Amino acid sequence: MQPILSVRDLIVEVDTGSAVHRVLDGVSLDLYPGKTLGVVGESGCGKSMTALATMGLLPDRFRIAGGSIRLGDEELTTVKPNRLRQLRGNTISMIFQEPMTSLNPLLTVERQIAEVVELHQGKSATEAREIALETLRAVQIPSPEERLAAYPHELSGGMRQRVMIAIALACRPKVIIADEPTTALDVTVQAQIFGLLRDLQCNTDTAIMLITHDLGAVADMADEVAVFYAGKSIETGPVADILDHPAHPYTRGLMSCTPRLRLGAAARLPEAGTLGEIPGMVPPLGRFPKACRFAPRCPLADTRCTTEAPLPVAVGPNQSALCWHAKEEVYV
Amino acid sequence: MKTLLSKLASVVGLLFAVVALNFLLIQFAPGDPVEVIVGEMGGASEELVAQMRAEYGLDKPVLVQLAIYVGKIVTGDFGLSIYYNQPVLSLILQRLPATVLLMLASMTIAVVLGTFLGIFSARHPKGLLSHFVTLFSLAGYSAPVFWTGLMLLILFSSVWPIFPVSGMTSIRGVQGVFGYILDVAHHLVLPAVTLSSVYIALYSRLSRASMLDVLGADYIRTARAKGLSERQVIYGHALRNGIIPVVTMLGLQMGQLLAGATLVETVFNWPGLGRLAYESILRRDYPTLLAILFFSAVIVVVANLLTDLAYGKIDPRIGGRRKPAPRKTKEATQ
Numbered sequence: 001m002q003p004i005l006s007v008r009d010l011i012v013e014v015d016t017g018s019a020v021h022r023v024l025d026g027v028s029l030d031l032y033p034g035k036t037l038g039v040v041g042e043s044g045c046g047k048s049m050t051a052l053a054t055m056g057l058l059p060d061r062f063r064i065a066g067g068s069i070r071l072g073d074e075e076l077t078t079v080k081p082n083r084l085r086q087l088r089g090n091t092i093s094m095i096f097q098e099p100m101t102s103l104n105p106l107l108t109v110e111r112q113i114a115e116v117v118e119l120h121q122g123k124s125a126t127e128a129r130e131i132a133l134e135t136l137r138a139v140q141i142p143s144p145e146e147r148l149a150a151y152p153h154e155l156s157g158g159m160r161q162r163v164m165i166a167i168a169l170a171c172r173p174k175v176i177i178a179d180e181p182t183t184a185l186d187v188t189v190q191a192q193i194f195g196l197l198r199d200l201q202c203n204t205d206t207a208i209m210l211i212t213h214d215l216g217a218v219a220d221m222a223d224e225v226a227v228f229y230a231g232k233s234i235e236t237g238p239v240a241d242i243l244d245h246p247a248h249p250y251t252r253g254l255m256s257c258t259p260r261l262r263l264g265a266a267a268r269l270p271e272a273g274t275l276g277e278i279p280g281m282v283p284p285l286g287r288f289p290k291a292c293r294f295a296p297r298c299p300l301a302d303t304r305c306t307t308e309a310p311l312p313v314a315v316g317p318n319q320s321a322l323c324w325h326a327k328e329e330v331y332v
Numbered sequence: 333m334k335t336l337l338s339k340l341a342s343v344v345g346l347l348f349a350v351v352a353l354n355f356l357l358i359q360f361a362p363g364d365p366v367e368v369i370v371g372e373m374g375g376a377s378e379e380l381v382a383q384m385r386a387e388y389g390l391d392k393p394v395l396v397q398l399a400i401y402v403g404k405i406v407t408g409d410f411g412l413s414i415y416y417n418q419p420v421l422s423l424i425l426q427r428l429p430a431t432v433l434l435m436l437a438s439m440t441i442a443v444v445l446g447t448f449l450g451i452f453s454a455r456h457p458k459g460l461l462s463h464f465v466t467l468f469s470l471a472g473y474s475a476p477v478f479w480t481g482l483m484l485l486i487l488f489s490s491v492w493p494i495f496p497v498s499g500m501t502s503i504r505g506v507q508g509v510f511g512y513i514l515d516v517a518h519h520l521v522l523p524a525v526t527l528s529s530v531y532i533a534l535y536s537r538l539s540r541a542s543m544l545d546v547l548g549a550d551y552i553r554t555a556r557a558k559g560l561s562e563r564q565v566i567y568g569h570a571l572r573n574g575i576i577p578v579v580t581m582l583g584l585q586m587g588q589l590l591a592g593a594t595l596v597e598t599v600f601n602w603p604g605l606g607r608l609a610y611e612s613i614l615r616r617d618y619p620t621l622l623a624i625l626f627f628s629a630v631i632v633v634v635a636n637l638l639t640d641l642a643y644g645k646i647d648p649r650i651g652g653r654r655k656p657a658p659r660k661t662k663e664a665t666q
Contacts, residue, residue: 085559085560088559089557089559093557096553104551105647105648151649
């Protein structure tokens with residue numbers, strides 16, 4: 001199967017005025033129609049930057065310095081700004097992290113959804129209104145007719161995120177990038193939103209890139225996973241493989257940091273009460289180690305790790321990790 | 333409806349307070365209109381002075397004078413001008429349109445030009461024009477209105493005489509309604525530009541800061557992610573949000589604008605309320621002065637009411653225009 005979105009060796013740099021730093025250093029990802037790719041990692045590891053670079057929405061002073069982003073047959077890194085605008089919101093759309101602030105407070109829900117449809121599909125106001133209504137129904141907003149006339153401040157957080165999803169869905173895009181879509185919402189709403197995204201995906205064959213720091217969400221939603229650390233994608237593979245036998249020490253560390261509910265006999269096991277942690281901190285931008293970026297925090301690190309940058313190692317049929325020790329069956 | 337009624341009630345109370353305060357303020361000021369009139373007559377006997385005082389009601393206690401005055405205002409009687417010897421109301425109604433025209437024109441220039449300069453410099457914060465706007469607004473804000481007026485007056489009376497520098501219409505007269513409008517507009521240019529200079533400066537700074545803030549907002553990123561062009565993002569999404577502080581300031585500054593209009597009218601001989609006020613103070617024409625102060629208060633109060641309404645129109649979160657409770661739209665019930 002051909003990927004609908006393919007990112008290869010993407011490099012994004014930021015010019016801080018005094019120096020140029022690499023925020024993303026050779027990131028590669030593939031997104032397939034009807035599938036969900038979970039992108040996980042700590043804050044500042046480059047997840048959102050990958051999304052913004054793909055959308056062509058990098059903030060000021062950030063720029064793509066190398067690599068390629070292909071959407072279908074088009075190369076997004078060199079495409080003309082006008083063409084990119086035609087694709088944004090139409091073929092590829094994005095759901096942002098903060099539903100509270102991501103909607104324009106002065107425009108009605110109808111306007112904010114209908115606008116996209118009018119822009120990309122050349123619909124009249126009446127037709128766009130119908131589509132807006134239909135999309136609100138699709139995202140299961142209660143009494144959608146009334147919500148059309150509502151302003152964002154009249155809606156709850158969960159409803160606002162549904163409106164955001166409706167905006168992203170309105171033109172039936174091939175790719176949706178969801179950047180931590182549930183971080184600001186409470187757990188029950190989170191489950192609803194994920195359920196909704198899954199249903200919509202079943203019906204439309206949309207590819208979803210789900211950016212999150214929540215491994216639970218990944219286990220729930222994703223087909224494939226990419227783990228990010230310090231601007232690099234350090235491990236990729238099918239979700240079951242990575243969650244069952246993570247190969248990169250960082251992924252293993254992340255897994256051990258995830259709290260688990262243990263009941264019955266499991267609760268009496270000696271390790272049941274402890275939650276793992278990865279010692280140290282992510283190095284700040286511009287002070288990444290030259291070789292393996294995880295080496296200073298890695299329990300398996302040796303001299304090679306601090307002198308030679310690791311290459312991707314295939315650890316399974318579709319799983320690969322960026323680590324010299326990826327094949328060692330050592331658990332941390 | 334209820335809010336409108338309570339607003340109107342507070343407006344009436346406010347206007348009454350303005351009348352009472354102004355009346356008492358003038359009572360405390362030294363000097364007496366009868367003395368001025370007697371002075372211009374070349375002197376008069378004690379009896380005549382007392383007779384005149386009685387005629388104008390100036391011999392009664394202050395509070396009684398106030399009560400009589402308020403009672404008359406309620407019926408629309410502002411008394412006779414001591415200097416012009418004609419009803420104050422007609423005197424003021426002759427002058428009011430000129431002042432309102434000057435204020436509206438200046439306000440429009442200031443808001444439109446100020447906002448556009450602000451938007452432009454917010455979009456290119458490091459561009460040459462942005463620096464120019466900063467410099468210009470600093471100069472415009474620091475220069476007193478009468479000084480700006482005098483400088484423009486010198487420039488356009490001797491160096492580059494393309495705009496009339498005095499009055500509201502040409503002495504030689506013009507033909508037709510259209511000709512009259514053009515003539516007034518031509519005369520309006522310098523006073524309006526002078527009066528708006530301070531506010532252009534202020535609003536360009538204000539809208540620059542506010543647009544910079546808005547352009548960094550999450551919902552602007554959402555608008556861009558929709559594939560909207562930069563123009564659509566600015567004018568469809570950012571402008572309405574960015575202009576809110578300007579509207580707020582506009583409402584607050586109505587009183588200052590009117591005070592500025594007084595100075596500008598004096599400099600450019602504009603036949604408005606401001607010049608009448610200036611002359612009435614010099615002539616101790618109390619009935620006229622009091623009525624001018626009253627109408628100034630009315631202008632400011634009305635402008636503030638309009639600002640409030642505009643505010644509610646721009647920002648749905650303000651004014652409780654709509655309730656979040658379920659509401660059936662027409663289409664929904666069909």
